[in-house]
Amino acid sequence: MGEKVYIAQVIVNNNSLQTDKIFDYTIPESLLMTIQEGMRCMVPFGMGNKKLEAYIIKIKTEEEVKYRLKEILYIIDEEPILSRNQIKMIGWLKNKYLCRYIEAIQCVLPAGIINKERKTISLLKEEWIEDIKENSTKQKDILQVLKALGGKATLEKLYNKLPISNMNNILKTLEKKGIIKIDYEIATRVKIQTQQYVQLNIEEEVIEDIIVSLKNASRQKEILLFLKEHKICPVKELIDVLKVTRGSLNALVNKGYLIIIDKEYKRDPFKNTTFESFPKLEPNLQQQRAIEKIVSYIQKEKSNTFLLHGVTGSGKTEIYLQLIEEILKKEKQGIILVPEIALTPQTIERFYGRFGEGIAVLHSNLSEGERFDEWRKIREGKVNIAIGARSAIFAPFRNLGMIIIDEEHENTYKSEISPKYHAIEVADFRRRQEGAVVILGSATPSIETYYKGEVGEITLLTLAERATVSALPEVEVVDMRQELDKGNKGILSHRLFSLIDKNLERKKQTILFLNRRGYATFISCRQCGYVIKCRHCDITMIYHKNMKNLQCHYCGEKKEEPKHCPSCSSTHINYFGTGTQKIQDLIGEHFPNAVIARMDMDSTSIKGSHKKILNSFKKQEIDILIGTQMISKGLDFPNVTLVGIISGDASLNLPDFRASEKTFQLVTQVAGRAGRGLEEGRVILQTYNPDHYSICAAAQHDYNRFYKEELELRKEFAYPPFVQLININFSGKKSEDVYTVAEKISNNIKYILKGKGYNNYEEIILGPNPAMIAKVKERYRFQILLKDYNVPYSLLKAIVKYLLIDNRQKFIPQAISISVDINPSYIM
């Protein structure tokens, strides 16, 4: 009878497919008492026993071990860094989205806390030339680069300058020769920040005596008196307030009267901001009904999902606020997801205004350190509310009561990098796991969500009226084809011009919406028809007038404005298409006395410029605001009475099953910016497709009509919610190779399906087809779309997993990258 062996099952922090599995290590006896599931440890890995960070996901015992196991070196954390639920979440993410363990872990933990072994290489001998043989060119190259980098560099830096495949081999020989030295260090990128505090180290009664004994050291006396009153104070503050030097302080420390202690402190992204208080509003009847319904579930601690379908301006935020209050009463915590923090400052301000402190904010503009601290505030229970963009869905609350997803139809909730998770799906997992209530809010719910409401999978709550007295704006559709017949070749209709004019006279504000930035959207030669495209991508370059250049909006490539056609040298170059910059020019020419501002990615690249533009719009210093979809969300300005949607159908003809849905949502959202005050609002919707159902329905604020028509089409063409999709994207430098691989995979899938008796694979497999943008950054892209049409979804997924994950090396050459998207938002 052998002794029991304690085994830790770990995931190593090595971002490669080949190591994406669970490894077993024995637990040394010295660690048995401290080790816990969810902790991180260091393990020896591979033949060289490189030290790697590993996450312990399970501890088990075994009577005997089949093969030789290595031993854990040491434990990193004092407490588990991953909770039980988070470990489950990691397994779920991997399974659902076919990602790697480590990618799932990176979702639930903040970036930068991961320990990595880093190699630094330092040059020992300056005069190395005689030690190196004539033909050892690579060795010489390395040493030269190392010298150029100042004799010391990390392996990464060296490799970036000099990508040699067996760099480590060569470095080792150089180390053997004694020319260089390789050092290993294990470090995290973010650290817990500490601040020095100073404190009395003596009894209060003796202070007076000491002060007397100090004679003429007046500064030191001041410090002692100050501390007698304040007890403890940050060193920085003391020096600041009393205008003393560090020297005086040190003198007291040396005498033993004071001690300096380090205290942990957390970075605060809102340190210098104050928030106006936002008092509780009396809910109207429809708000009250929705609140009561949801609260009844909260009271009974019953988990459920609600769709809060409320027209723009129906007061969804107030409902969120009151529900969060209920959750806090239950001593639970809540997560609020917003599409993008920068675009919804008003929502955040309201939460701060209502609840004050006790809120963590997570968004993309935080530094790694700030994010780490916000994460710890949540983790340690210092806050009970977290507001953030998509990734905030992973906020590590221990007693989660509610998840609110505002504007649930927004595509920012779908991750574009692996794991390509959707926040709604993650929320649903947490709901089931942690017994929370999920609230999805939108004026224009996604077809899938509304369908779930209709079939009773989730509870549908409708807010049909605006919360304030203001009515929904009247939408006037302007048929741009007729405008053309009347001889107006421009992009702006007469009707829009005249209404802007009236609005200016009445000192009201106008918003103009166009979902294209830049000036002209494509440049082509009149002589030969040549269209200027990006060198790296299969996409037209956009003319930016203010920069006087052409830009690729995919890879950022910039190019001088051409004087003649690159193909036929003709000087007849024309600029077609319209972006926000051109609109700004046109409006400026037409209304020289109006104050015009533009808000798009180009005008808001500087941090804070967002807020600046919106603030001055709020103060009515701006008459006309022109913008891209940045201005479609959450803006609530009562003085805006006119909204112009310049090209209502820009997104209508995209080759995507969601094109109509996106168009409807965008038009409705933008239209909702009008008439939020006392005065009635008006929307001008310019379009070439005035009869299209998504344009008509949006104009009539008729979600149900749109939903019905769209659902019919989804059913007919077998798209979600009637099927589930899996999109596989292949990319590589050589177009033919990428296609060949994609075709091979497609055939393999067909073959397996056939073997299982499914002969309708024409309906199941679409492609391989070139992606909508066939080339991005020098890489050609093809895709295969799978539908679970009369075939079990689980089988499709199992096939994908078998071919592309478990046996990837067998089927996919190194030069081709693949990416699997489960339930893609877009299939373009």
Place this chain on the structure above:
DNA sequence: TTCAGACACGGG
């Protein structure tokens, strides 16, 4: 015989 460099292989 030694060594640089290419390549295959396995990670507990």
Place this chain on the structure above:
DNA sequence: CCGTGTCTGAAT
């Protein structure tokens, strides 16, 4: 992905 072992061809 990364380090190690192994193989090859060329220089010593």
